[in-house]
Amino acid sequence: MKTLLKTLCSVDGVSGDEAHVRGCIRAMVEPFADEIREDRQGNLCALRRGTAGGEKVRMVCAHMDEVGFIVTSIDDKGYLSLSPVGGIDLRVALGRQLRVRGEKGSVYGVTGLTPVHIAGDDEKKKTPKQLCLDIGAADRAEAEQVAAVGDFASFVTAPGDFGEGMFKAKAIDDRLGCAVMAELLRTKAPCAYDTWFVFSTREEVGGAGAKAASFALDPSEALVLEGTTAADVAGVEGEKRVCCAGKGAVVSYMDRSAIYSPELFAKLKRLAAENGIPVQTKMLVAGGTDAGSITVSRGGIPCAGISAPVRYLHAPASVVSWADCEAVLKLAALYLRNE
Known part of the structure; x- marks a missing residue:
């Protein structure tokens, strides 16, 4: 098993x-x-x-x-907006690698947040209601070549054993x-x-x-x-x-x-x-x-x-x-x- x-x-x-x-x-x-x-x-x-x-x-x-995410929009800079599919505490999703899958294939991205060096105290305490995914695209046209609204995104984690008889994935x-x-x-x-x-x-x-x-x-x-x-x-x-x-x-x-x-x-x-x-x-x-x-x-x-x-x-x-x-x-x- x-x-x-x-x-x-x-x-x-x-x-x-x-x-x-x-x-x-x-x-x-x-x-x-x-x-x-x-x-x-x-x-x-x-x-x-x-x-x-x-x-x-x-x-x-x-x-x-x-659980995962769905692409809800793509902005002019090529960033994907994501909404949760299922019950996800968005705090666990910040700064994570995700894989987007759709009719155009799959592409990897990283969820973004304001860097700690410039984030204000109030911003650090807030959990975003929506995620932004950086797939490395230069603009909307480039992003739309590999992703589309309605595509799904999953966490990327290598499964493996660790500790005393434990498994993570x-x-x-x-x-x-x-x-x-x-x-x-x-x-x-x-x-x-x-x-x-x-x-x-x-x-x-x-x-x-x-x-x-x-x-x-x-x-x-x-x-x-x-x-x-x-x-x-x-x-x-x-x-x-x-x-x-x-x-x-x-x-x-x-x-x-x-x-x-x-x-x-x-x-x-x-x-x-x-x-x-x-x-x-x-x-x-x-x-x-x-x-x-x-x-x-x-x-x-x-x-x-x-x-x-x-x-x-x-x-x-x-x-x-x-x-x-x-x-x-x-x-x-x-x-x-x-x-």
Whole structure:
């Protein structure tokens, strides 16, 4: 799974522009799926036939998209104006390298800000509402040769291991969930029931992909695989840490998007305890997932959630523990195998 995650975190796929990452995932899983399809929302859906028979159908979901930016204008000096796509604290984006992708290809740039040597005290305290990207163009005409309004921009971060079993990269949220699902498909992990593995789109801007997929597939129940907020960092204490990297997979009971099925929550906790898989629960209700779309689809779909604690979500570089990733993988495999 390590190689899969490193590969996926190297690919760009801002919400609304998931084609590149979708193609990468399709190449990984298509040979191992009993059926594969793409829908009009851009979701990639791969079917694994179950062993138990019956009419019950499960859905496992992880979103392909990442937070990023979209080009909103190009000025006379060749600078690109960017607006966030998804929830980004613009403080983390200042002075960063971005890659712009569009019909004209890709181009690199650096987000600009007033140099500290000349910025006033008030300016230093302000967070800009919009970013300016310097792509090295001399003027508007030169910039328009390589970029256009509506192009998407992603953080540029080389993925890699560091420290004691830790991994850093962009877009761990939620290429981690995608890597877990790809691994389950590639290793032919047994499924008790017919199971659709849905690599969804646009979670970071409202969950339109999961909403469409869950309505079309009409599963009996669903499991969402995610990366979730771990604030076990310097200066944060108590419940505000939410959850902690290295302490196991996070089993969800509630977040800001959904209340998860109590029965499935209890089932995951039981499976983890019986099989020695380290798990934890959040100490604070925070964040949201595709469960917010899935639980209200059709007449309502019971939903469970397993996440890995991820530090510095929605930033140029996030951090996750490989041990936590393995815990997510093992617990998801047990859920699928059990009736």
